Each structure stands twice: as C-alpha cells, then as structure tokens.
Amino acid sequence: VAEVEKGRGHLEGVLARALTGDSAGTLALIEALAPIVRARAYGVLAGRGAQSRSRDVRQELDDFAQDILCALFADDARLLRRWDKARGLSLPNYVGLVTERHVRHVMRSGRRSPWSADATEADALELVAGTTREPEGDIASREIFARLWAQLKDELTPRGLMLFQLLVVEEKPVEDICATYAMTPDAVYAWRSRMMKRVRVLIESLSNDRASDRAPSHTISKQEPT
Amino acid sequence: VKDDEALAALAAAARSDPDARRPSRWERLAAGEASDDERASLERVAQSWDEPDAVAVLSPDRAFAERVASRVAAQRAASAAPATVVPLRRARVVVVAAAVVAAVAMAASVALIAGRSRTADLPTYAMVTEGGQRDIRSGSGASDAVVRLGPDSNLDLAMRPQKSVVGAVEVRAAIVMDGRARPWTPSFEIASSGAVSLHGAATALVDGSNGVRDLVIAVGRPGEVPLDPEAIAHAESDAHLRVMRARVEIVGR
Numbered sequence: 480v481a482e483v484e485k486g487r488g489h490l491e492g493v494l495a496r497a498l499t500g501d502s503a504g505t506l507a508l509i510e511a512l513a514p515i516v517r518a519r520a521y522g523v524l525a526g527r528g529a530q531s532r533s534r535d536v537r538q539e540l541d542d543f544a545q546d547i548l549c550a551l552f553a554d555d556a557r558l559l560r561r562w563d564k565a566r567g568l569s570l571p572n573y574v575g576l577v578t579e580r581h582v583r584h585v586m587r588s589g590r591r592s593p594w595s596a597d598a599t600e601a602d603a604l605e606l607v608a609g610t611t612r613e614p615e616g617d618i619a620s621r622e623i624f625a626r627l628w629a630q631l632k633d634e635l636t637p638r639g640l641m642l643f644q645l646l647v648v649e650e651k652p653v654e655d656i657c658a659t660y661a662m663t664p665d666a667v668y669a670w671r672s673r674m675m676k677r678v679r680v681l682i683e684s685l686s687n688d689r690a691s692d693r694a695p696s697h698t699i700s701k702q703e704p705t
Numbered sequence: 706v707k708d709d710e711a712l713a714a715l716a717a718a719a720r721s722d723p724d725a726r727r728p729s730r731w732e733r734l735a736a737g738e739a740s741d742d743e744r745a746s747l748e749r750v751a752q753s754w755d756e757p758d759a760v761a762v763l764s765p766d767r768a769f770a771e772r773v774a775s776r777v778a779a780q781r782a783a784s785a786a787p788a789t790v791v792p793l794r795r796a797r798v799v800v801v802a803a804a805v806v807a808a809v810a811m812a813a814s815v816a817l818i819a820g821r822s823r824t825a826d827l828p829t830y831a832m833v834t835e836g837g838q839r840d841i842r843s844g845s846g847a848s849d850a851v852v853r854l855g856p857d858s859n860l861d862l863a864m865r866p867q868k869s870v871v872g873a874v875e876v877r878a879a880i881v882m883d884g885r886a887r888p889w890t891p892s893f894e895i896a897s898s899g900a901v902s903l904h905g906a907a908t909a910l911v912d913g914s915n916g917v918r919d920l921v922i923a924v925g926r927p928g929e930v931p932l933d934p935e936a937i938a939h940a941e942s943d944a945h946l947r948v949m950r951a952r953v954e955i956v957g958r
Contacts, residue, residue, distance in 0.1 A: 500781065506774040513770050514735035518728050521763055525756055537762045542888065542932055545773050552777045554784070567723075575726055585932060620714060628718035628725075636754050637728040637763075644726060648716045673754070678711055 490570055498556055509548055515571045516544045519578040522637030523586065526660040543585070547578050579641070586661055627681050634677065642670050737765040779892070826944040827874070827899075828866040830924060832951065851917060852953045854907035863902040864924060864949055870899025873927050879934035880911070882918035886938035889920060899924070907955070917954045923947070 490511055496504025520543045524536060551558045551574065562573045635643060641660075645651045646667070653667050706714075719725040733739045734747055744760065751759035854860060878889040891910045894902045901924055903910065911918070923930050923937050925946035931937050940948045 502774070502778065505777055506770060509773045509777070510736075510770045513773065514732040514765075515727070517735045517763060518731045519726075521731075521759070522728070525759065525762075536758065538887070539933065540762060541766070541769065542934075544769070545776065546932065548773045549776050549780055553780060569723065571727060572724065621718070624711075624714040624718040625721070628715055628722065631715065632719075632722075632725070632728075633730060634750055634753075635728065636751060636756050636759055637731050638756060638759075639754055640726060640728050643719070647712050648719050648725070650716075670754075675708055675712075678715065679708075682706055682711060 491564075494559065494562075494570060497552075498559065505552070512551070512571070512574050513544060513548060515575050516547050516578045518637045519575040519641075520544055520547065520582045522641040523579055523582040523660060525636070525638040526641065526662050526666075527586075543578075543582055547581055550581070551577070583659060587659065623685060627678070627685055630681055630685075631674075631678065635674075639670070639674070642667070643674065646671055731759075731763055734760065735763045735765055737767075783895075825871050827870060827924070827926065827947055828868045830864050830866050830947040830949060832862070832864055832949050852951065854911065854953055854955050855957045856908055858907040859905065860907040860910050860953070861902075861904045862920075862922075862951065863900065864922060864947075866899045866947075869897075874899055874901075874924050875927050875930050876901055876922065876924050877930045877932070877937055878920065878922045879937040880918050880920060881938045882916060886921075886934040888934045907953075911953060911955060915955050915957070917952060920951045920953060922949045922951075924949075 490508075493504055493507045493511060497508040517540060521536075521540055524540060524543070558577060562568075562570055564570070568576065631643075632640065642656075645656050645660075646653075653664055656662060656667055657664055730739070730743060730747060734744065739747065748760050751757060852860075874895065876893060876895065878891070879886045880889040889911075891903055891905070896902070901922070911920070919938075921938050921940070923940050923946060929945040931940055937948075940946060942948045
C-alpha cells in the first residue's frame with residue numbers, strides 16, 4: 480500500500496510539473512501515461528478480432544495513443560486539469576477511461592471527435608467513480624473471490640479485462656457490446672465460455688489449496704481430546 | 706459453486722478493486738519494465754486467448770514518448786502564438802509543388818477565430834503551384850502531373866481557401882505508395898485565414914526511397930478529419946472536410 484501511495488504521490492508531482500509547461504515534466508508524464516493509454520486502447524482495438532488482423536494494429540495503436548496523449552495537453556491541458564482525485568478515480572484510471580471512451584467513439588463514428596463533450600463528461604466520470612460497491616457474501620468467500628479475481632486478472636489480456644468489465648461487472652447485453660465494440664456475438668460468447676472454463680479451474684485449484692491448508696489443523700484438533 | 710454465483714462474486718471482487726480496469730502486467734510491458742520471464746508469461750497468456758500479436762503490439766517503442774512530447778510542445782507553441790502563413794519563395798525553388806498542405810498528422814486543432822462558429826461549412830480550397838500554375842480544386846484526384854524531387858529539391862505546398870475560414874480547422878496527411886497509406890507528419894503552418902502551407906527540403910519532408918507517391922492532405926473541422934491514413938487516402942471532400950492530392954516522385958537518392 481505504501482508503495483502504491485508513493486507511486487501515486489510521485490505521479491501527482493510529475494503531473495504538477497507538466498501542468499506548469501515544464502518540458503522535462505511533460506516528457507515524464509507522457510512516459511508514465513503512455514503505457515496506460517496504449518494498453519487500454521489496445522484492449523478496445525483488439526476486440527475487433529479478424530478486423531484488427533487485417534490492419535497494422537501497432538501503427539493504429541500508435542496513432543490513437545499519440546492523439547489521446549496530445550489531447551490531454553490540448554487547451555492548456557484542460558483534460559488533465561479536470562482530473563480530480565476526490566471523485567475517486569486515480570489519474571491512471573481517469574486517463575484509461577478517457578482513452579477507452581475516445582477509441583470507442585472513433586470506432587463507432589469513423590472520425591475523431593472534439594474532446595469537449597463526449598469522452599470526459601464530469602457526470603459520467605463521477606458515475607464510474609461511484610460504482611464501487613461492497614461485495615456480497617461472507618468475509619471468507621469474499622477473500623476467496625478476491626484471490627480468484629487477482630489471479631484471473633493476471634491471466635487476462637487488456638481485451639479480456641475490458642470484456643470482463645462489460646459482461647460480468649456491468650452485465651451489458653451481448654448485442655450492445657457487439658454494436659459498440661465492433662465484435663461479433665460468436666466472438667463474445669466464445670470469450671465468455673473460455674473465461675468461464677478458466678474460472679472453474681481456478682476455483683477448483685483454490686478449493687484444493689484451502690482444503691490442504693485445513694488438513695493439518697484438523698488432524699491436530701482430532702488428537703486434542705486424547 | 707454455480708457459474709452464476711461465481712460470476713456474481715467475481716464481479717463484486719472486481720468492483721472492490723480500484724484498479725480492476727488496469728492490466729498491470731501489460732502496462733509494465735508497454736513501459737518496457739517487464740522482465741524476460743514476465744514477457745514469456747504474457748506471450749503464453751496472449752496465445753491462450755487467441756491474441757498472438759498482443760505482446761509485439763504493446764512492446765515499447767523507445768522514441769514514442771519523445772515524439773508525443775514534441776507534438777505537445779508544438780501544440781503549446783501553436784496555442785501561445787497565432788500561426789502565420791509562410792510566404793512561398795519564388796526563386797531558387799527547384800520544385801514548387803503546389804500547394805498545400807497540410808499537415809499534420811501531428812495534429813491538433815487550432816482555434817482560428819475564437820468565439821465564432823466551429824461548425825460552419827468550409828470554403829473550397831485550391832492548391833496553387835507557384836510558377837507552374839496548376840490549380841487543383843479540393844476533391845479532385847491526384848494531379849496527373851508528377852512533381853519530381855531530387856536530393857536538393859525544396860518542396861513548397863500551399864492550400865488556400867477561396868475565402869477566409871471562420872472557426873477551427875485541423876489537418877492530417879497521408880502518403881500513399883505502392884497502394885499502401887501511411888501517416889505523413891511534416892511541420893505545417895495554419896494561417897488565421899485557414900490557409901495551410903508547408904515548406905522545406907524535399908528529402909526531409911518526404912522520406913523513403915525513390916519512386917512515385919501521392920500526398921493526400923485533409924483539412925477539416927475538428928473531429929471531421931479521419932484518423933486512419935487509409936481513411937485519409939480514400940477521403941472525399943464535403944462541407945466539413947477538404948481533401949487535396951499531389952503526386953510526387955523522389956529521384957536520385
């Protein structure tokens with residue numbers, strides 16, 4: 480936690496320098512945000528499956544990432560200045576959200592759009608920031624599923640994380656996802672099926688771990704009465 | 706555990722994770738911070754999800770951040786001082802190709818006249834060739850004439866609107882060679898009238914090998930200029946987008 484906080488503090492310091500127009504600070508901020516922008520933009524672009532394979536995805540990704548990063552600094556860095564950590568999103572998550580919305584918009588319209596209205600409406604950002612809810616269930620199962628989530632997250636690609644969010648967390652209808660992300664229903668169902676299969680394997684593995692963790696103490700407790 | 710229950714519990718766990726949307730290992734890869742083991746692990750992950758190119762696509766390009774930083778610097782400079790049209794030179798220009806252009810894949814919209822409409826129709830643009838008089842209306846195809854550019858040639862292009870533009874415009878350009886379009890990102894000037902110009906050594910502006918290529922320049926309202934170089938290459942002019950094409954040949958490199 481301390482490391483994370485330290486990282487966040489460092490990033491905010493870099494942001495502050497960049498907002499003064501300092502060129503070294505600007506470069507440092509771009510270096511810090513570029514991986515986030517690239518990973519999130521890739522997640523959306525890769526969803527197109529066969530379509531994306533017929534293009535130079537890397538070049539396309541570079542174009543998107545460059546545009547998004549430059550747009551963050553446009554108009555005296557209006558988009559960056561609009562970030563407010565009090566709303567609940569970290570700066571990387573805010574930039575990730577801006578990225579995803581922009582790429583989605585471009586894919587839908589075929590043209591770049593002005594940045595004023597669509598991608599970063601404060602209301603929408605607040606809505607996203609406010610979606611965190613307490614998990615249901617008892618503490619033990621919450622811990623198990625937190626571990627399961629951590630493991631699954633590590634095994635997903637950026638595209639997989641996006642699909643997990645849409646299908647499982649936001650429970651979006653498949654047809655909506657297909658319409659917004661230029662995916663086919665077959666591709667979405669195939670991904671979901673594969674993900675479910677992996678979830679079952681992980682659950683079984685975690686259950687086995689848990690059972691083996693319990694076994695020794697169980698033996699001792701049996702012996703205690705004697 | 707039933708599938709539905711498992712998914713509901715996983716969704717709850719993801720909602721509790723403030724970084725649920727961040728593919729941390731992939732971000733480390735994109736930042737150039739992944740170890741060899743981690744990279745190999747990500748390769749396996751990508752294969753298992755049928756995304757064989759993911760690692761290659763996200764692997765870092767060392768110069769990327771610097772390219773973006775220079776774009777941002779140009780953007781800041783453009784907003785700090787109004788752009789001006791660079792006058793075309795008459796003498797000593799080996800080739801004054803007509804005009805225009807454009808610019809930038811570097812992008813960025815420039816607010817030309819604050820407070821005025823940003824969505825009004827654009828006037829027709831014309832490419833003007835100094836000395837040679839080759840006027841090409843926006844929306845026409847590439848000129849039949851090929852402008853030949855040697856190692857010492859300069860390239861001067863100017864794209865001028867028939868009347869001053871009201872509102873913001875932005876410019877993007879692509880080079881089409883051997884049927885393939887790629888971004889073209891020279892430095893450009895946008896005047897307050899909406900005129901767009903480009904001047905410089907041909908070898909610096911048009912990189913690549915000897916051969917014929919089409920320069921496609923699109924000037925449009927913010928958000929109306931296609932992002933994809935293929936889309937620029939095939940774009941047609943309309944009320945909010947003006948597309949100009951010039952054919953050049955690089956020789957003697």
